[in-house]
Amino acid sequence: MRVLMFGWEFPPHISGGLGTACYGLVKGLDHHKQEIIFVVPKLWGDEEPLADFVNASDVTLDYREKKFKSIWKNLTYLEVSSFLVPYLGPEEYQKFTDYAIHDRVDLDESIFTSKYAFSGKYGKNLMEEVSRYALTAAQIARDRDDFELIHAHDWLSFPAGIAAKEISGKPLIAHVHATEYDRSGESVNPPVFEIEKAGMEAADHILAVSHLTKNTIVNKYGIPAEKVSVLHNAVLDASIIKSKYQKKVPEKIVTFLGRITFQKGPEYFVEAAKKVIDRDPNVRFVMAGSGDLLNRMVDRVAELNIASKFHFTGFLKGDDVDHMYAISDVYVMPSVSEPFGISPLEAVRHNTPTIISKQSGVAEVLVNAIKIDFWDIDAMADAIFALLHYQSISNMFKELGSKELKRLKWEHVAERLVKTYEKILAEKS
Template sequence: MKVLMFGWEFPPHISGGLGTACYGLIKGLTHHNQDIIFVVPKLWGDEEPMADFVNASDISIDYREKRFKSIWKNLTYLEVSSFLVPYLGPEEYQKFTDYALHDRSDVNESIFTTKYQFSGKYGKNLMEEVSRYALTGAQIARDRSDFEIIHAHDWLSFPAGIAAKEISGKPLVAHVHATEFDRSGESVNQIVYDIERAGMHAADHIIAVSQLTKNTIVKKYGIDASKVTVVHNAVLDASIIISSFQKKVPEKIVTFLGRITFQKGPEYFVEAAKKVIDRDPNVRFVMAGSGDLLNRMIDRVAELRIGTKFNFTGFLKGKDVDHMFAISDVYVMPSVSEPFGISPLEAVRHNTPVIISKQSGVAEVLTNAIKIDFWDIDAMADAIFALLHYQGISRMFKELGSEELKKLKWEHVASKLITVYEKTLSETS
């Protein structure tokens, strides 16, 4: 089967779990001999050659075609006044400015007579790039007509998926890795929500990364439950890593690694840290990541007077992530709303016991972890203390976790995805 797939990022150039998930899915699909045309706004040249990559920045648009004008007429974009990452929360979204609905039936020929150079990033022209990417998707769908099905990842790529479907008539699978309600709680950005909803309703089938996400899709976006299939994520390599990294501090290390945003619950981690340090000062807490709540977390650590036992590393990737997991004694993911959450699986792979919130999709598949409500900082602190001080408990989670990882492979995920493709094709043929 040949799949036309739209994403926004791909390793090694990523800002979060979306790119990692795309990598795992493509690797799993190629394991099952599926052909993937993977489109990204910008290729950097150092991507692993595991798919037929298409650089949207290389595509020239034949906008004169009537169908292209119709697509462009209905596209919207926002001019964004500051840096925007699609994973971030309401404070970033509130910085949107100058929303305009473009009725572009009078498109100037100069707009698409040359290739559009995408930044491949999440800067101030993000929403304009989303719209242009959609038109590029339509052009690719017209030029590469040998594919059988379209697969679009999250809201950034949904307009491209819709446009490709309109041009080609091929069925569309929308893959929901996170929703606006995960990122922003109830303070959703209406434009992003509208893009998500349009993508879900236009899709012939929807993939949700967890039952938690499926419930949100059904309740908040008005989608029939029969149209949504849950396909959990996995880990790239299920083998346990025996690392040579050594700690350079005498204390035990407890780590939070993720975006420092509302969705990830960093404030609960800080409050739990205070309770643990009060009981045992021989513990060091690390918050690895970046986000709109970073400065607030730094201020709160100062207010609690635990700064000498607390480190902020900034955004980590690649080997730095492996290093962080390897030297950690406990990994904590206190997410308020986590559609899935691959990082706990990565921590288990590094033989690190994990504490995860019950409000996460990964809690549906990872049995051997301590699960707490994100808001229960007393339970979080008790769990951290127990894993640090009772070696029998820690050893049990390490041993059972390593066995559990063997069942969470991307080739298994891909097999389920192929079943969804086949079902969608049979229902739309």
């Protein structure tokens, strides 16, 4: 089977879990001998050759295609905002738009060129790039007839998937890794919500990374439940990582690793840290990541007078992430709303006992982790204290977690996805 797949990023150039999930899925599909045409706004040249990659920045548009005009008319959200950036909280979003709104360009002039140099990032011209990506997708779908269906990942690629479907008539799968409700709570950004909803409505089938996400799709976007199936994320390698990296401090280390935004619940981690340190001052807490709530968290740590035991590392990547997991005695993911959450699986791979919020998709597949409500800082603090001070409990989670990983592989996920592909094609034929 040959699939035309649209994403926004691919390792090693990623900013979060979306690129990691795309990599795992493509590698799993490659294991099952599926052929993937993977389109990204910008290729960097060092991507692992797992697919037939297409660099959208190299595609030349031919505006003699009449359908381009109808596709452009449907991209009305561009008129609402050309400076929207994903993963910002309401506070940082407001600051960003205050200056970005004064720095717009003539959109028609920039969009309607024969070639377009995508940044491949999440900058102030993001919505312009999303729009051009859709037009480019139409061109790719028109030029190539060697695919059987279309698979688009998240809202940034949904307009591209819709455009490719309009040109080719091939079925579209919309893969939802996160919704605007996960990123922003109830204060959703209307343009993103409308793009998500349009993508879900246009799709022949929707994949959700968890039952939690499926419920949001059904209840918030009005999509029939039978149109949505759940495809959990996984890990690339189920083996336990035995790192030689040693921590340089005698205290136990408790880690939060992720975007420091509303969605990830960093404030609950800080409040729980205070409770643990009051009971045992010989513990260090680490918040690894960046985001719009970072300054607020630094201020709160100072207010609580725990700064000598609390560390902010900034954004980590590559080996630094592995080193952080390796020196951690407990990993905590207190997400307010986490569609899935791959990081706890990575923590388990490093033999690190894990605490996760019940409001996460990974809680549906990771049995051997302590699960708490994100808002229950007393329960979080008690769980952290127990894992740090009762070695038998910690060892139990390490042993059971390593066994559990073996059933959470991307090739198993890809096998289920191939069956979904086959079912959709059978229904269409």
